[in-house]
Amino acid sequence: MTKANIQTPVINYNKEGFDKSLLVELYKRLLKPRMIEEKMLLLLRQGKISKWFSGIGQEAIAVGVASALHPDEFILPMHRNLGVFTTRQVPLERLFEQFQGKAGGFTKGRDRSFHFGSIEHHIVGMISHLGPQLAVADGIALASKLAKEGKVTVAFTGEGATSEGDFHEALNVAAVWDLPVIFLIENNGYGLSTPVNEQYRCERLADRGIGYGMEAVQIDGNNILEVYRTISHYAQEIRKNPRPVLIEAMTFRMRGHEEASGTKYVPQALMEEWAQRDPVLNYEAWLLEESILTKEEAEALRKAIKKEIDSAWKKAEAAPYPEPSIEHELADVYAPFSQQVVQPKSSAKSRRRFVDAISDALRQSMERYPNLILMGQDIAEYGGVFKITEGFVEQFGKERVRNTPLCESAIVGAGLGLSIKGYKAMVEMQFGDFVTCAFNQIVNNLAKLHYRWGQNADVVVRMPTGANTQAGPYHSQSTEAWFFHTPGLKIVYPSSPYDAKGLLNAAIEDPNPVMYFEHKYLYRSLAEDIPDDYYTVEIGKARTVQSGNDLTIITYGLCVHWAVEIMQQIEGVTAEILDLRTLLPWDKEAVAAAVRKTGKVLVAHEDCLTGGIGAEIAAWITEHCFEWLDAPVMRVGALDTPVPFVKPLEQQFLPYSRMKEKIEELIAY
Template identity: 55%
Template sequence: MIRPTKDITKESAHLLYKQLLLPRRIEERMLNLLRQNKISKWFSGMGQEAISVGATYALDDKDYLLPMHRNLGLFTTRGVDLYKLFCQWLGKADGYTGGRDRSFHFGIPEKRIVGMISHLAATMPVADGLALASKLRDDRFVACSFCGDGATSEGEFHEALNLAGVWKLPVIFIIENNGYGLSTPTSEQYACEDLVDRARGYGLGGMKIDGNNIFEVIEAVTKAKKYALNGHPVLIEANTFRMRGHEEASGTFYVPDEKFEKWAEKDPIDRFEEWLKSEGLISGEEELEAIREEVNQQFLPHLDKALKAEDPVFDRQKEEQRLFAPSVLPQYPKAVTSTSEKRFVDAIQFSLKQAFDEDDRFLIMGQDIAEYGGVFKVTEGFLDQFGKERVRNTPIIEAGALGAAVGLALEGFKPVIEMQFADFISCGFNQIINNISKGQYRWMPPLNITIRAPHGAGVGAGPYHSQSPEGWFMQHPGLKIVVPSTVEDAQNLLYSALFDPNPVLFFEHKKLYRSIRNITPDRCTPEELGNAKIYRKGSDATIITYGMGVHWAQELAEDYTAKGLELEIVDLRCLAPLDFKTIKQSVSKTNRVLLLQEPSTTLGPMSELSSLISENCFKQLDAPVLRCSSLDIPVPFSPKLEKEYLADARLKEKLDELLAY
């Protein structure tokens, strides 16, 4: 029989019983609605209520909770608005995401709840970021992240645990080990005896508990919080069982009957009722039934109201406006008159320094960026100037660092993440396109996150240090994508990105770092992101490009001037938002357009631009829209091979083809 280690009053015992019972009663009703086709899906937490309820009961309202599919008891114990909760599951307009996402894919900032996404373990690094915010400000709260046994095989699980251990963060990770990842039993998921054994390898405290014993859960989480706040993060393995399918449609045919029989005897609600009776805290079945009816009345009116609530109405403008928060640019009372010569890399460093001087909410994370100053020395000297708390080396964990940035941004920090090379951004792809880009559209407040990524070829670095992945992100709304080509733009656009309240991917061409220089003011000038620039005026044809392509185009344009031809060069500067107005004006002026990009041809940024111009400017064209791109092969290492790979090798040929049409 379950038993608390400390005395508990009758009033407290009854309250705890109601908190355990509420999610169970709600679930029973939701399963009926599922059979009636009034909800589309249900992930049942029946039999696991003690973990969610016990953990939430043990924590304070200021502690963050990061739930998964089977943590309904977390929401009910923290006292969320039940009407909105039901509307969320029913896809109604009054739900927490207004019908934009389903089931438990939402968060409630005012309740300190950070919602899940379908990609398991993806919110675990977010807990690290929240915990780091607590540590930096000495706010004395913990972040408590939940996952199932299946998620413990995901890379972000390991990155999150490792980062928590290295940084000694006030974070608690709870594994709800319920025996199966969908249908795969734990015997086929991991080879260690217990999942909690992994805690030692990451320098975390570890606890293995009976997840169906609410008193054991409360005691463990209470201890874990004390340890975590003292610099010792904790991993808790809570053994439990999933009494229904992964979700209702999947069934339970793969589970032996004897397992259900064994775990039915450990049902957390039945055990709690037995304890209530044994301690004389309940008079009998009639009193239990009265409590059950009281719990029913706690939620049934809200459910009835939600069933009658309005469905969302699609408003395209409203939906698109949810992608970005309006930017408020810094204002300066007086212009700075001093100037200095800067290289491209100096301008980026200058911009970062100014922003860090002006706002102590900025911090930067990345590999080798502290004492070493980054592989390109952008952050050289930052550690001495801004301190180790704001200039933070990370382990090699792109996804972990990006997830932590989400947590920091939710707490009001302005994190900057440096990808050592843009090629490595693929390791953080999930965080960028599923957590960061979709966050505000779904439920999050604006995320002021800047991701810096040195990209580009021409330096003989081979296929894994030379890619231009900026186009990968253009089809994911919610991200701003900036690619400067000049020293002035490197300085001002990065500064603008840093203060933009939205997530920005900032690509810096490695070959430009130390190959171009210019005299610029000794203060950054902020501007709204998303404006293209006419880099060179002309009348005979337009070359639309960005980044290194601007320099290729300029060099060629000078040669054609001697032939009496004036080429106009449009520098996009931002791939998202895209300034199609400027593009259209230039195309309408010259009537011929060549689209130049460094990435390979297929599905590069210019593929989209070609479609837009063909659809919107067809009548203004005197020739087909042509593209000049790098080849559809990986970036070669040998300088001779690389030279022929790059778009620059075919630029004159393509331009002549356009002009001769």
């Protein structure tokens, strides 16, 4: 970093509205993150920390924002916002343990630097993908608005991340819903080594807010008083009149993206120019010039802060690293939850189609959980494309049954934000295929949150799925295997109206993220008598559909019905048909028992064969049940092609005919 010797401030400070005590307090708050950074850079060279993302030169933004907000208003910071954590008085000892990966850190050594949150301090940290936290801020702001708390949420982002789709989705949703959120862009000149002229063509990033119908301003991010005044002004307005605001804070990154990358790509003249605008040294020089602070007082403050930092570091350095424990690691993948199966209060039953059972579950869960919010495209007055939420607006109102823009990523992120504030969220994908647009939020945010820093994600994502409806490549895919590989998610996939209702109720009850798959072909082709009352089905338990002795068919979804139908066509042979119902975690005990019973096993699914869930189950059976097998474990699935549209091609694609052939092959083995 270019050293600056600033005797006379070049930043114009306006102290109107600030008393002396606040002016001095802001100086303390600016000084602390700068001094911590200076120590961290020294420790990095000594090999005592492994990586550092420096915010030197940008402290006024983080400190100004955190100082201007109420302590119980959420902030979603990024790499270079150490000042948010110190201003919110996160204990330095624990912060330093986090930086070292110690057991006492916020992530127990599982994640680095500022990739964590602390509900106690109303901070929700970032993930490496930069954009997703903006939508999480939407959800937190939505929860505050629904509860009429009169609170504002602030989400940080960088100028580079404004190119991400998540940025645009989050701003759009916030604008459409009038959410009380401030989006703050730290424009520090470079995205790693890419300068702003290669990042965007608009003159000011603040102008992007205008396109979304929100007020937007550009400020001097190195001027602590301007940052504080601007945030205070908009926060006071937004608390009374909820709406989003975009603020672009102009600053400069005085060190590399992280220390290893250096700054050789930055013109020296630019470094020297911005060094003269150092937010800490300028503010200190101004305080001295205005006789608000003396040199002796400034030096005393430095000594006190250094003592605090050194003491905290000494304690953190002596703290233990986490002891590797498979048991502890697995225990933190999901938020603790012991499901107590709920039985219906009465014996009354009614005939319900598959689609009606899902609607029943949503309605009764909405009645049971006043904090449950439904979100999805066209789900309000229109009732959704499958009419599952028809009539819900009249019963529950538009605040709880929310039409969304075409912003799948932002809506899943908003669901997570709602969860952070203690709400439950159900997000409907209009078709399961569209979940690709929300993939990052699901696999990197929802799924990993509890493992990383102990925050659960109480979100259910409903997924109308499957083929056999001549809907073509983008409305027919089986996508469950994409999520099966992701620790932290739960996956349920019912095949009957009874299970559809009970498992959806259970999924909403569970505080963990649940992917709920519902086969479109079954919506109106399948009906049975099910309880009228609310009830749940245990997640993680398979169901024996029918008993048999000659072979075992392990399957789920539409293939359950195909298995029953095919076995009715084969005389003199009976099959044990096991419906997994829950794909993650799947019922290993039930699978082992079904294998042991017949010794011959077919694993069947509608999804493409290669890389499908059946491969994992077949491999597990071979490894753990080998001594009971009388034949090779066989699999059947769809062709390894996209889903075709026209009926003859779709029927060829689907595994029905090959399923019958495999069953006959297995019987004859």
